[in-house]
Amino acid sequence: xxxxxxxxxxxxxxxxxxxxxxxxxxxxxxxxxxxxxxxxxxxxxxxxxxxxxxxxxxxxxxxxxxxxxxxxxxxxxxxxxxxxxxxxxxxxxxxxxxxxxxxxxxxxxxxxxxxxxxxxxxxxxxxxxxxxxxxxxxxxxxxxxxxxxxxxxxxxxxxxxxxxxxxxxxxxxxxxxxxxxxxxxxxxxxxxxxxxxxxxxxxxxxxxxxxxxxxxxxxxxxxxxxxxxxxxxxxxxxxxxxxxxxxxxxxxxxxxxxxxxxxxxxxxxxxxxxxxxxxxxxxxxxxxxxxxxxxxxxxxxxxxxxxxxxxxxxxxxxxxxxxxxxxxxxxxxxxxxxxxxxxxxxxxxxxxxxxxxxxxxxxxxxxxxxxxxxxxxxxxxxxxxxxxxxxxxxxxxxxxxxx
Amino acid sequence: xxxxxxxxxxxxxxxxxxxxxxxxxxxxxxxxxxxxxxxxxxxxxxxxxxxxxxxxxxxxxxxxxxxxxxxxxxxxxxxxxxxxxxxxxxxxxxxxxxxxxxxxxxxxxxxxxxxxxxxxxxxxxxxxxxxxxxxxxxxxxxxxxxxxxxxxxxxxxxxxxxxxxxxxxxxxxxxxxxxxxxxxxxxxxxxxxxxxxxxxxxxxxxxxxxxxxxxxxxxxxxxxxxxxxxxxxxxxxxxxxxxxxxxxxxxxxxxxxxxxxxxxxxxxxxxxxxxxxxxxxxxxxxxxxxxxxxxxxxxxxxxxxxxxxxxxxxxxxxxxxxxxxxxxxxxxxxxxxxxxxxxxxxxxxxxxxxxxxxxxxxxxxxxxxxxxxxxxxxxxxxxxxxxxxxxxxxxxxxxxxxx
DNA sequence: CAAACTTTTTTAAATTTTTAAAAAGATTAC
DNA sequence: GTAATCTTTTTAAAAATTTAAAAAAGTTTG
Numbered sequence: 001x002x003x004x005x006x007x008x009x010x011x012x013x014x015x016x017x018x019x020x021x022x023x024x025x026x027x028x029x030x031x032x033x034x035x036x037x038x039x040x041x042x043x044x045x046x047x048x049x050x051x052x053x054x055x056x057x058x059x060x061x062x063x064x065x066x067x068x069x070x071x072x073x074x075x076x077x078x079x080x081x082x083x084x085x086x087x088x089x090x091x092x093x094x095x096x097x098x099x100x101x102x103x104x105x106x107x108x109x110x111x112x113x114x115x116x117x118x119x120x121x122x123x124x125x126x127x128x129x130x131x132x133x134x135x136x137x138x139x140x141x142x143x144x145x146x147x148x149x150x151x152x153x154x155x156x157x158x159x160x161x162x163x164x165x166x167x168x169x170x171x172x173x174x175x176x177x178x179x180x181x182x183x184x185x186x187x188x189x190x191x192x193x194x195x196x197x198x199x200x201x202x203x204x205x206x207x208x209x210x211x212x213x214x215x216x217x218x219x220x221x222x223x224x225x226x227x228x229x230x231x232x233x234x235x236x237x238x239x240x241x242x243x244x245x246x247x248x249x250x251x252x253x254x255x256x257x258x259x260x261x262x263x264x265x266x267x268x269x270x271x272x273x274x275x276x277x278x279x280x281x282x283x284x285x286x287x288x289x290x291x292x293x294x295x296x297x298x299x300x301x302x303x304x305x306x307x308x309x310x311x312x313x314x315x316x317x318x319x320x321x322x323x324x325x326x327x328x329x330x331x332x333x334x335x336x337x338x339x340x341x342x343x344x345x346x347x348x349x350x351x352x353x354x355x356x357x358x359x360x361x362x363x364x365x366x367x368x369x370x371x372x373x374x375x376x377x378x379x380x381x382x383x384x385x386x387x388x389x390x391x392x393x394x395x396x397x398x399x400x401x402x403x
Numbered sequence: 404x405x406x407x408x409x410x411x412x413x414x415x416x417x418x419x420x421x422x423x424x425x426x427x428x429x430x431x432x433x434x435x436x437x438x439x440x441x442x443x444x445x446x447x448x449x450x451x452x453x454x455x456x457x458x459x460x461x462x463x464x465x466x467x468x469x470x471x472x473x474x475x476x477x478x479x480x481x482x483x484x485x486x487x488x489x490x491x492x493x494x495x496x497x498x499x500x501x502x503x504x505x506x507x508x509x510x511x512x513x514x515x516x517x518x519x520x521x522x523x524x525x526x527x528x529x530x531x532x533x534x535x536x537x538x539x540x541x542x543x544x545x546x547x548x549x550x551x552x553x554x555x556x557x558x559x560x561x562x563x564x565x566x567x568x569x570x571x572x573x574x575x576x577x578x579x580x581x582x583x584x585x586x587x588x589x590x591x592x593x594x595x596x597x598x599x600x601x602x603x604x605x606x607x608x609x610x611x612x613x614x615x616x617x618x619x620x621x622x623x624x625x626x627x628x629x630x631x632x633x634x635x636x637x638x639x640x641x642x643x644x645x646x647x648x649x650x651x652x653x654x655x656x657x658x659x660x661x662x663x664x665x666x667x668x669x670x671x672x673x674x675x676x677x678x679x680x681x682x683x684x685x686x687x688x689x690x691x692x693x694x695x696x697x698x699x700x701x702x703x704x705x706x707x708x709x710x711x712x713x714x715x716x717x718x719x720x721x722x723x724x725x726x727x728x729x730x731x732x733x734x735x736x737x738x739x740x741x742x743x744x745x746x747x748x749x750x751x752x753x754x755x756x757x758x759x760x761x762x763x764x765x766x767x768x769x770x771x772x773x774x775x776x777x778x779x780x781x782x783x784x785x786x787x788x789x790x791x792x793x794x795x796x797x798x799x800x801x802x803x804x805x806x
Numbered sequence: 807c808a809a810a811c812t813t814t815t816t817t818a819a820a821t822t823t824t825t826a827a828a829a830a831g832a833t834t835a836c
Numbered sequence: 837g838t839a840a841t842c843t844t845t846t847t848a849a850a851a852a853t854t855t856a857a858a859a860a861a862g863t864t865t866g
Contacts, residue, residue: 007822027844036824041845058831064843065831147758202629214724218621225726226605227762232723237716237754247756313640320635321617321724323628351640353650355550359630409852430814439854444815467813468861 010035010043012385015052018072019381020193022097023056025067044070051076052096072096077138080176081376082123084144085183085332086111086210086260089119091126092370093137094377098194102130104373111145116159116166120173139177139387140170141376143186145211149228150181150379177387179379183207184231185222186375187330188215192222193378195367196328204315204324205365206233208333208340210286211258212311216322234258236314253314257307259286259333265303274299290336301339308340312347319352319360330365331372337364413438413446415788418455421475422784423596425500426459428470447473454479455499475499480541483579484779485526487547488586488735489514489613489663492522494529495773496540497780501597505533507776514548519562519569523576542580542790543573544779546589548614552631553584553782580790582782586610587634588625589778590733591618595625596781598770599731607727608768609636611736611743613689614661615714619725637661639717656717660710662689662736668706677702693739704742711743715750722755722763733768734775740767 010033017032018024024032030040047053054073058066074095083090092104105126109118119142127134146157153167161169170178181189188197188205197203201220207213214233216223224230234254235247242251243261255261266284270276276299281288293300315327329337341362348357365371413436420435421427427435433443450456457476461469477498486493495507508529512521522545530537549560556570564572573581584592591600591608600606604623610616617636619626627633637657638650645654646664658664669687673679679702684691696703718730732740744765751760768774 025844037844038825038846039823061832061843063833063841065845067844218626219624221622223621226728227726229756229759229762230724230726232726232756232759235756236720236723249754249756317639317720318724320639321633321721323630323633323635325629351652353632353635353638353652356632356635359632428814440814441816441855442853464813464862466811466863468815468863470814 007043007046008388009385010039011047012388014040014043014047015072015384016381018053018070019096019098023059023069023071025059025069027067029070074099076136078132078136079138079377079380080123080127080140081373081380082119082140082142083183083186083372083376084111084114084119084142085372086145089114089122090373091123092373092377093126093130093132094374098374098377101132102126104370111158114159116161116169117173119159120170123174134176137176139179139380139383140174141186141379142166142170142178142180143183143372143376143379144180145183145213147229148180148182148185150179153178153180155180177380177383177390179383181375181379182213182215183209183372184213184215184331185224186215186379187213187371188217188222188375189378189382190367190371190373190375191215191328191330191365192217194374195330195365195371196326196363200325202322202324203326203328204318204322205328205330206311206315207331208259208329209331210260211254213331214318218322233314233318236317238310238314253310257310259289262286262289262303262307266299269299269303276300286333290333293339294336304336304339305343308343309347311340312344313351315344316348316351316357319348319356323356324360326361326363328363328365330367332369334365335368410446410449411791412788413442414450415791417443417446417450418475418787419784421456421473422499422501426462426472426474428462428472430470432473477502479539481535481539482541482780482783483526483530483543484776484783485522485543485545486586486589486775486779487514487517487522487545488775489548492517492525493776494526495776495780496529496533496535497777501777501780503776504535505529507773514561517562519564519572520576522562523573526577537579540579542582542783542786543577544589544782545569545573545581545583546586546775546779546782547583548586548616550632551583551585551588553582556581556583558583580783580786580793582786584778584782585616585618586612586775587616587618587734588627589618589782590616590774591620591625591778592781592785593770593774593776593778594618594731594733594768595620597777598733598768598774599729599766603728605725605727606729606731607721607725608731608733609714609718610734611662611732612734613663614657616734617721621725636717636721639720641713641717656713660713662692665689665692665706665710669702672702672706679703689736693736696742697739707739707742708746711746712750714743715747716754718747719751719754719760722751722759726759727763729764729766731766731768733770735772737768738771 013033014029026037026041030037044053053070056069056071059069074097077096079094081092087110088106088108090104090106092100093102095101107122146155148155153165155166159166167178167180184207187207191197191205197217203217205215212234214231216231235252237251238253239251239256243255244250245252245255263284266278266289270279277292277297278284289300293304416436417432429440429444433440447456456473459472459474462472477500480499482497484495490513491509491511493507493509495503496505498504510525549558551558556568558569562569570581570583587610590610594600594608600620606620608618615637617634619634638655640654641656642654642659646658647653648655648658666687669681669692673682680695680700681687681702692703696707
């Protein structure tokens, strides 16, 4: 049995890199899994026999024999991704080529009101409606705010499940493998494999949403810190004697620059009689401010610019400590990236050693609103080694019983 | 020849872990190099044949056959370590058990006046006086402030060597392998292998000296960032409209909390007639303030406390981003660690999410003033793979010529 | 003090992995 | 059109590495 384990690791690695690349040659795979070409070919042939992989014709060559291309067969398995944010949840299902194969659904559900049973019901409904056989689903990736231990499968901040872990509870109910991860970390995973952080070993991914999150990629891997709390970017103390934050401290970045903070400032200003097209809205929400800012409303632009400047101040600090190759703005609010960029860049220029600022690229994600859902799928793919391992263990148990 | 390379890697790894541990069993070595026990024993026997390693009797056992212990033979090779700081340089020589085998010498030499030829002459003199044959010296580790590329062997801030790199220039002159590294990074290396960061995968090492440096250990490895500038801790913007820093910005931590800043504040206060035992000194230097603070002089204590509080503020930010297991205070000024600790801890408590502060241990180095010198030696040991590789390459060239 | 249990060391066989050479397929230049 | 070049694939042999069992050397317990 132990001989299976090393083979398993290589097979899992090959599946992963094929998921992230859709077509690769034997030599590519050899590089990804760090083994010789004959070895890589052996692995690929095994995966073909097992039905995961298919030969996909020849790629072009710069002079020499054309390399045979290998791909995952898209419809062998599917991945369900669940993206939870402060005010709604989204569910999607992706095939083995990382393509959404059913419409993404969105439910308005406040995180603080959300119950695990609620969530499970929505996921079950979605899977049924998709028409995809449950046996073909590799796993469910759930990504959400909170302090999360992905190994233990617990969210310490939300969705407490009393005597069992959230992951165990959901696995039991859904009869499917479940994995959980923090939303900002998931977005970083998505950017790393399919977005602006591809081929980057040191990237900081800012999750511009109702809060301000940070996912860190260090030495090509997601960095979580010693107890999983690294990247608490939004609670960096910024303003002396600032507003009280829900974390218990005063003047955190989050109290000044999150969408929620911007909304509350907008309401204050309007109440004080400030002229703005926002006054025409019954309730001012994030979309209202974003829309009016795009249209040129002075107050909306001012509020976003001020928030962005504060974010830039904190980014300057982050750059001094981490010296990243790139900072990526992702998450819900990144779609209006242009509005944030100028004041952020200005704050960085003012507060950073010039050499450091010059070495750091700032970009807006091209994954748009889907970064978190994609990250949830990546989360499942990254766990494929574990999934295959569990399957083999189960098979071995059956064998033991039959003997 | 290629078969030598993989053997070489394992031999180098074995030598490294023996340097860091002074006596290990075959099973320990097997764990360190990540190979099976029979393989580890093979490596050890090779190293015994080559004269590096010796069997060192048996260790005790908790029930079972006693393990044979292996050690490096101390006097086969030596390492020269050169620690350069703002105002003086120190030179030491260590054996293969990481023990100083000659007195450490110290020269008062301002970094800005220092020339490479100067430095080389001092190193040559020191080696001659030590009486150790140059052929037995594995290499010279030079550690100093500045923005350093250890791979290219260049210090971009100090000791410019025009058309050649500092490392090439020194190697030519000394006829010995030379390695350079930033002082704070070297201190982190020293702490990682012999100090408070042993067995810690996520540690931040603060270099309390004339400036305030930071060496980062992330996932068990020194973290340098994308372009080698990570850990620019002392230039975190702290004070709004603060003093001008030599980096070009205003209000950096360094302008408020470094020993140099403290000295200048002390002079100001004394000039303004502030009562203090410091007034009895002709020139107030770091030692004066440290000594008087220890004796209880109010002004000295106040100055150090204020600086420490500012350092604590920045540490709170660092903790939010990195979530380290431990923060270690090392470097010259760490010997008066007790004086710093209370205000630092207070600032952290005030500015950190409680859960994060609780998970972070703060300790004072027990390597005292020698962390940088030890780090310089570690730097050479870490490069042993390269050294052995060069040796084999040279041998192969000779063989080619003879054939 | 002998039996039972632990741990380390040795050995030989099995397995994994790589290397290197040969074969095959494709491009380029003359 | 063909020789020269280049790259990928296949193959078989060689090398590296691990596994597992046996042997050796202790410790503990009743």
